[in-house]
Amino acid sequence: MTGSSPDSGNTATALFEPSPEFRADANAGPELQEAADKDRLAFWADQAARLHWHEPWSEVLDWSGGAAGAEPAERPSYVAKWFVGGQLNVAYNCVDRHVLDGHGDQVAIHFEGEPGDSRNITYSELLAEVSQAANYLTEIGLEAGDRVAIYMPMIPEAIISMLACARLGLTHSVVFAGFSPSALRQRVDDAEARLVITTDGQWRRGKAAPLKEAVDEALYANGGTPHSVEHVLVVRRTNLEIEWTDGRDVWWHETVAKASTEHEAQPFDAEHPLFILYTSGTTGKPKGIVHTTGGYLTQASYTHHNVFDHKAGKDVYWCTADIGWVTGHTYIVYGPLSNRTTQVVYEGTPNSPDEHRHWNIVEKYGVSIYYTAPTLIRTFMKWGRQIPQAHDLSSIRVLGSVGEPINPEAWRWYREVIGANKAPIVDTWWQTETGAIMISPLPGVTATKPGAAMAPLPGISVKIVDDEGNDVTDSEKEADFSVRSAGSAHVGYLVLDQPWPAMLRGIWGDMERYKATYWEKFAEQGWYFAGDGARYDEDGALWVLGRVDDVMNVSGHRISTSEVESALVGHSGVAEAAVVGASDETTGQGIVAFVILKGSTENTGDALVTELKAHVSKDISPIAKPREIHIVPELPKTRSGKIMRRLLRDVAEGRELGDTSTLVDPKVFEDIRAAR
Ligand code: WTA
Numbered sequence: 297m298t299g300s301s302p303d304s305g306n307t308a309t310a311l312f313e314p315s316p317e318f319r320a321d322a323n324a325g326p327e328l329q330e331a332a333d334k335d336r337l338a339f340w341a342d343q344a345a346r347l348h349w350h351e352p353w354s355e356v357l358d359w360s361g362g363a364a365g366a367e368p369a370e371r372p373s374y375v376a377k378w379f380v381g382g383q384l385n386v387a388y389n390c391v392d393r394h395v396l397d398g399h400g401d402q403v404a405i406h407f408e409g410e411p412g413d414s415r416n417i418t419y420s421e422l423l424a425e426v427s428q429a430a431n432y433l434t435e436i437g438l439e440a441g442d443r444v445a446i447y448m449p450m451i452p453e454a455i456i457s458m459l460a461c462a463r464l465g466l467t468h469s470v471v472f473a474g475f476s477p478s479a480l481r482q483r484v485d486d487a488e489a490r491l492v493i494t495t496d497g498q499w500r501r502g503k504a505a506p507l508k509e510a511v512d513e514a515l516y517a518n519g520g521t522p523h524s525v526e527h528v529l530v531v532r533r534t535n536l537e538i539e540w541t542d543g544r545d546v547w548w549h550e551t552v553a554k555a556s557t558e559h560e561a562q563p564f565d566a567e568h569p570l571f572i573l574y575t576s577g578t579t580g581k582p583k584g585i586v587h588t589t590g591g592y593l594t595q596a597s598y599t600h601h602n603v604f605d606h607k608a609g610k611d612v613y614w615c616t617a618d619i620g621w622v623t624g625h626t627y628i629v630y631g632p633l634s635n636r637t638t639q640v641v642y643e644g645t646p647n648s649p650d651e652h653r654h655w656n657i658v659e660k661y662g663v664s665i666y667y668t669a670p671t672l673i674r675t676f677m678k679w680g681r682q683i684p685q686a687h688d689l690s691s692i693r694v695l696g697s698v699g700e701p702i703n704p705e706a707w708r709w710y711r712e713v714i715g716a717n718k719a720p721i722v723d724t725w726w727q728t729e730t731g732a733i734m735i736s737p738l739p740g741v742t743a744t745k746p747g748a749a750m751a752p753l754p755g756i757s758v759k760i761v762d763d764e765g766n767d768v769t770d771s772e773k774e775a776d777f778s779v780r781s782a783g784s785a786h787v788g789y790l791v792l793d794q795p796w797p798a799m800l801r802g803i804w805g806d807m808e809r810y811k812a813t814y815w816e817k818f819a820e821q822g823w824y825f826a827g828d829g830a831r832y833d834e835d836g837a838l839w840v841l842g843r844v845d846d847v848m849n850v851s852g853h854r855i856s857t858s859e860v861e862s863a864l865v866g867h868s869g870v871a872e873a874a875v876v877g878a879s880d881e882t883t884g885q886g887i888v889a890f891v892i893l894k895g896s897t898e899n900t901g902d903a904l905v906t907e908l909k910a911h912v913s914k915d916i917s918p919i920a921k922p923r924e925i926h927i928v929p930e931l932p933k934t935r936s937g938k939i940m941r942r943l944l945r946d947v948a949e950g951r952e953l954g955d956t957s958t959l960v961d962p963k964v965f966e967d968i969r970a971a972r
Pocket of ligand 1: 702729
């Protein structure tokens with residue numbers, strides 16, 4: 297459980313009611329819930345009608361793959377089909393249709409580069425550029441169903457690339473540009489991508505950092521072992537000198553930028569795979585989460601419209617995520633563009649050139665909806681309120697939070713300092729797997745509580761249950777996981793007991809893992825196991841508490857403990873490693889590693905710790921770099937040889953040890969403590 301879990305002792309706080317003015321003009325009203333309660337599938341069919349369908353669907357949902365209680369032999373696939381037989385084109389819905397409706401001159405993207413360059417792209421211009429990219433990708437022989445890896449910083453071409461893929465039915469796999477060459481290679485190989493789209497470099501804290509170099513390194517990995525990539529398409533962003541492989545590498549400005557701006561979008565089946573996005577699981581190998589077309593876009597559009605109260609042509613929206621994460625997919629690209637949003641896309645870090653950057657951007661464009669992560673809010677708090685207070689933030693009218701539980705203190709600060717005590721806060725719970733927001737207040741409808749995600753959205757159904765699947769609200773029992781200090785009763789597993797349109801359709805290439813990860817725990821009931829703990833408070837507000845598995849949440853990024861452990865043991869000096877997420881004031885959790893060295897290791901002490909940190913950072917990504925590494929003589933293990941992470945977490949967080957009775961040798965802790 298993350299240490300930044302809401303301070304649950306404090307839930308009886310007053311509710312923040314929506315103001316009458318907001319309520320009067322809100323997109324969402326109580327009728328949404330009423331409609332969903334009356335007929336859930338009819339409700340989703342209404343939402344799907346937000347989109348343009350080339351062909352109508354014949355059935356809203358086919359969930360025969362998810363039949364509960366089936367015998368193992370006839371185990372269902374747990375693959376839903378939404379809007380069966382319907383056909384649509386995602387890019388047409390996100391771009392063409394707005395131009396055809398007469399909004400071609402509306403700005404789609406206010407791009408703000410880190411070095412200070414900026415560019416406004418209208419929907420007409422976006423259409424022309426997406427068409428050019430689609431024409432070029434067709435020219436090099438890519439066909440619907442092929443996979444394309446996108447490894448790019450936050451520049452318009454990244455969004456254009458995603459839309460061009462969607463337009464052609466190419467399944468994109470966006471790989472966060474902070475990932476290492478080996479992480480990129482693993483993802484390219486797993487999806488067998490035919491094309492990688494990248495940039496020469498990226499701007500980070502005022503400096504141009506190479507990026508194409510990482511692609512070269514990834515593709516030449518292991519002495520140039522064969523890979524699936526035929527072309528590397530390179531956008532020039534920094535003018536850094538790069539290596540060039542003739543025949544394989546092509547410049548964007550020499551190809552895409554010269555292609556025809558006319559392209560007619562073809563429809564695809566509602567279940568055509570739109571994208572794969574890799575996320576950390578409890579084992580070292582990342583999972584390629586598969587999303588499809590019709591249901592995904594329906595829920596992306598519905599949630600963006602209602603949760604953010606977005607008004608097309610009026611609001612200026614800014615989601616600060618990176619397209620390398622699901623938040624960037626659903627709430628920068630597909631949700632907002634399907635709703636004809638004018639949005640800010642910012643390339644860089646929040647303190648380049650200084651800590652005023654975000655608020656300068658809010659002022660410059662009159663941002664009215666701002667969506668970010670608790671870790672950044674806590675960073676702003678640390679920098680001090682005088683920074684945002686030096687700016688006119690009066691344009692802001694809705695604030696969003698995503699990625700981890702938001703602690704009530706940060707929630708209050710966000711509301712008071714950024715939202716002038718009036719902008720409603722939507723704390724949105726969802727996952728890469730859910731595709732779109734599942735649990736959140738609706739502004740104008742839901743009275744909110746600092747730190748609580750409040751309730752599932754209309755059309756979404758959740759339960760909080762114990763290990764047997766009993767509703768914890770009705771049961772005396774609690775789920776059997778090590779929730780620390782969750783405070784009150786009714787803590788349980790968060791499950792989704794009804795299929796939803798944007799749900800994942802599997803793990804790429806590993807449907808057994810898909811079933812085992814999400815559907816096995818509550819196979820009898822046929823419920824989706826989210827991997828999070830949650831509870832209802834005495835007023836019925838829903839609080840999401842954080843992961844109950846070995847997945848850490850560092851600054852809103854999911855990192856598995858075993859991923860970091862395997863990077864550590866990949867270092868020649870390390871014999872064994874155990875990694876835990878310990879609570880961290882700013883990042884939610886910080887990575888704390890305990891390592892046992894090989895007898896032969898000469899280098900010890902601080903120099904080795906520094907080296908190991910750099911090693912993990914290079915092997916996975918700087919986001920996976922441990923906050924602390926402790927060299928210890930032994931690790932606490934159960935009799936069956938399992939490392940007891942729960943106890944290591946106690947040590948890392950400086951707590952009294954929990955139950956050590958199953959340990960082989962409880963004395964190891966004296967040694968570990970001595971080593972700290
Ligand atoms: C956590 C990000 C509490 C949770 C969209 C989930 C949250 C994981 C919240 C998914 C929230 C996300 N409150 N916890 N509002 N939002 N989480 O796949 O543990 O990167 O399972 O998707 O983040 O992370 P992912």
